[in-house]
Amino acid sequence: xxxxxxxxxxxxxxxxxxxxxxxxxxxxFDIAKGETVAIIGESGSGKTxxxxxxxxxxxxxARITKGAILYTNARETIDIRTVAxxxxxxYRWSECAMVFQAALNSFNPVINIWEQFADTARAHGMKDSAxxxxxxxxLLDLVHLDPARVLKAxxxxxxxxxxxxxxxxxxLLLEPQLIILDEPTTxxxxxxxxxxxxxLGTLRKKLGFSMIFxxxxxxxxxxxxxxxxxxxxGTVVERASVTDLFYRPxxxxxxxxxxxxxxxxxxxxxVESIPGSPPDLIRLPPGCTYIPRCPLAxxxxxxxxxxxxxxxTPAHEAxxxxxKTVAEQVGTAEVAVAEKIATA
Amino acid sequence: MSVVDPTVxxxxxxxxxxxxxxxxVPGGSITAVDGVSLAITASEALCIVGESGCGxxxxxxxxxxxxxxxxxxxxxxxxxxxxxxxxxxSAFRQAVQLVHQDPYASLNPTRTIFQTLSAPIYRHKKAxxxxxxxxxxxxxxxVVGLTPPDDFLSKYPHQLSGGQRQRVxxxxxxxxxxxxxxxxxxxxxxxxxxxxxxxNLLLGLRSEMGVSIVLITHDLAVARYFAREGRIxxxxxxxxxxxxxxxxxxxxxxxxxxxxxxxxxxxxxxxITRSKERVTLKTAxVPSLLALPPGCTFHPRCPLAxxxxxxVLVPELLPLPGGEVREVxxxxxxxxxxxxxxxLA
Numbered sequence: 101x102x103x104x105x106x107x108x109x110x111x112x113x114x115x116x117x118x119x120x121x122x123x124x125x126x127x128x129f130d131i132a133k134g135e136t137v138a139i140i141g142e143s144g145s146g147k148t149x150x151x152x153x154x155x156x157x158x159x160x161x162a163r164i165t166k167g168a169i170l171y172t173n174a175r176e177t178i179d180i181r182t183v184a185x186x187x188x189x190x191y192r193w194s195e196c197a198m199v200f201q202a203a204l205n206s207f208n209p210v211i212n213i214w215e216q217f218a219d220t221a222r223a224h225g226m227k228d229s230a231x232x233x234x235x236x237x238x239l240l241d242l243v244h245l246d247p248a249r250v251l252k253a254x255x256x257x258x259x260x261x262x263x264x265x266x267x268x269x270x271x272l273l274l275e276p277q278l279i280i281l282d283e284p285t286t287x288x289x290x291x292x293x294x295x296x297x298x299x300l301g302t303l304r305k306k307l308g309f310s311m312i313f314x315x316x317x318x319x320x321x322x323x324x325x326x327x328x329x330x331x332x333x334g335t336v337v338e339r340a341s342v343t344d345l346f347y348r349p350x351x352x353x354x355x356x357x358x359x360x361x362x363x364x365x366x367x368x369x370x371v372e373s374i375p376g377s378p379p380d381l382i383r384l385p386p387g388c389t390y391i392p393r394c395p396l397a398x399x400x401x402x403x404x405x406x407x408x409x410x411x412x413t414p415a416h417e418a419x420x421x422x423x424k425t426v427a428e429q430v431g432t433a434e435v436a437v438a439e440k441i442a443t444a
Numbered sequence: 445m446s447v448v449d450p451t452v453x454x455x456x457x458x459x460x461x462x463x464x465x466x467x468x469v470p471g472g473s474i475t476a477v478d479g480v481s482l483a484i485t486a487s488e489a490l491c492i493v494g495e496s497g498c499g500x501x502x503x504x505x506x507x508x509x510x511x512x513x514x515x516x517x518x519x520x521x522x523x524x525x526x527x528x529x530x531x532x533x534s535a536f537r538q539a540v541q542l543v544h545q546d547p548y549a550s551l552n553p554t555r556t557i558f559q560t561l562s563a564p565i566y567r568h569k570k571a572x573x574x575x576x577x578x579x580x581x582x583x584x585x586x587v588v589g590l591t592p593p594d595d596f597l598s599k600y601p602h603q604l605s606g607g608q609r610q611r612v613x614x615x616x617x618x619x620x621x622x623x624x625x626x627x628x629x630x631x632x633x634x635x636x637x638x639x640x641x642x643x644n645l646l647l648g649l650r651s652e653m654g655v656s657i658v659l660i661t662h663d664l665a666v667a668r669y670f671a672r673e674g675r676i677x678x679x680x681x682x683x684x685x686x687x688x689x690x691x692x693x694x695x696x697x698x699x700x701x702x703x704x705x706x707x708x709x710x711x712x713x714x715x716i717t718r719s720k721e722r723v724t725l726k727t728a729x730v731p732s733l734l735a736l737p738p739g740c741t742f743h744p745r746c747p748l749a750x751x752x753x754x755x756v757l758v759p760e761l762l763p764l765p766g767g768e769v770r771e772v773x774x775x776x777x778x779x780x781x782x783x784x785x786x787x788l789a
Contacts, residue, residue: 142635142636142637143635244728259730260496289495289496289662290495290662290664290705290708290709291495291704291705291708291725291728292728293708293710294708294709294710295728297710316635316636317636317710318636318712319709319710319711319712319717320710321712322710322711322712322713322714322716322717322718323710323714323717323718342714343714343715346712346713346714356637357636357637358712360636360637360638360639360640361636361665361712362640362665362666362668362669363665363668363711363712363713363716364664364665364668364694364706364709364711365694365706365711365716365720366711366713366716368668368669368672371640371669372640372641373637373638373639373640373641373642373644374637374638375641377605377607377638
């Protein structure tokens, strides 16, 4: 089946006084219908630059230098990179919606929630106010909010969790096939975060949309993702199913991210930070970009940037010439620990 | 009590004694912190966790002596801090330091790292002459892992990463040889990949310099890691609802609110997180601080709440009978002599 979204060899630069910042480099991935993919990495890994480019909301200093963003619906396949502006407006919201990190700032502060719904609907050709109202009621109900109360409220009258729910409801207004969520629960309290995660899980089952999660928080990926993409220095360094990435990571950076997060349940395990900091994306060193922080780097790693190659299975890829050593050193140990915890 | 617990016994270095703090807001007055008592011994690591609005930051600010309690006492080395004057108060101000959440806002952008760190050294006469001051700054940069120190002396905050800035903020707190550091969400704004190294830095100050550290965080996983040899206090709507050794708290929480929090936390492990037992609360609505419910403030949401008891009487923070020392403010857990985690199962 044709993927809903297919990103091909995408490269994005930012213009700066020091020269172009290579924020996204040769990124390719597909999202199937109904699939949830989590993109993880530190700040500066290029994940947000990538995400906003998918709806062509990049800042003016950003330029796509290469590649294609192919979106397919029942009628046609379009390239978001080159599509005309009026067609792009239809694509945003009705085909692909985005829920930003700062949900709190995504609303117009001077109009109430009903008007936010009505504006969005009218901009996409829904004229019948009664129909919009019925749809808003239905969606707010779906996200466990009281429509009568919420529609009359102004954004500042709602709590952070309520605003995030309203935004999710709003993103569903035009029944998009794809929702991009950038750190959707980062600013929320634990119990609110839990209810948003559960809500997204239920809605996905019920409505069958695809999701792309951008997060530095591995736990949300662990909750909701089917597949995972690890980004480092603007490029994909590992791509795997959620269980492979968590229990059989094959890139030292994925291993580093997994070990950097303490856990609440089960054994604490070895927790440690990744030494050093991400490379300068203006002057990238030759060879693997992770060398200065990598515990397994050898001389050969500096020869050229490694390719993304299949590891244990064809669906699991890593950009590391030492992935077998990673597998020997950490893969089995992590699996043993994880399985011990899971069966305990 | 049969269990010897070095972190609970011994003379407290600093203590909050039934402190409350009210704030005037449009529409009335709110009690951000209500009758919290907390005793901290030398070189203890303690975490205060809770959701936004629970009063953890206000508690931290009262502990650091920068916010005066509306009632109750802040006691340092046996003396009431707010009765102190002159030299004694100045000594307290140096002994207890606060590290803020936002390293982007807490450092002066127009000052070099050397200027930022040397100013308190000169002001509090911690060095003899310029050379000694410079050496002291170098030493502090070394302690916080900004090496080689000479690379950082003439840098400005904007030239550093978030993690490096937070290290500078910690170094600044160390300029006056503190005995207690209150770190409010000190790692929340830095990248996940380097949080552990910052926590380790703070833990190192505790073991090597005997500094007590109170870390305020909303992240229970961070709290568990940081306080693994110490205690975690859980706050809810201005009250301390549970105070216990870190492992006991996360593996077998005694208060139903702690149990609900721990059950709700997503974990960075797909099998664990997708099979976690949930605690279902009666409602997701958090009461407003302007209209707190009577009795236990958690009772409208609590699955264990008993009418006529929990909605009438405010539960005190009391030791849970039997087993390890842990304190819990829950009528039901105390009466049943069992942690809420077990009552809910």
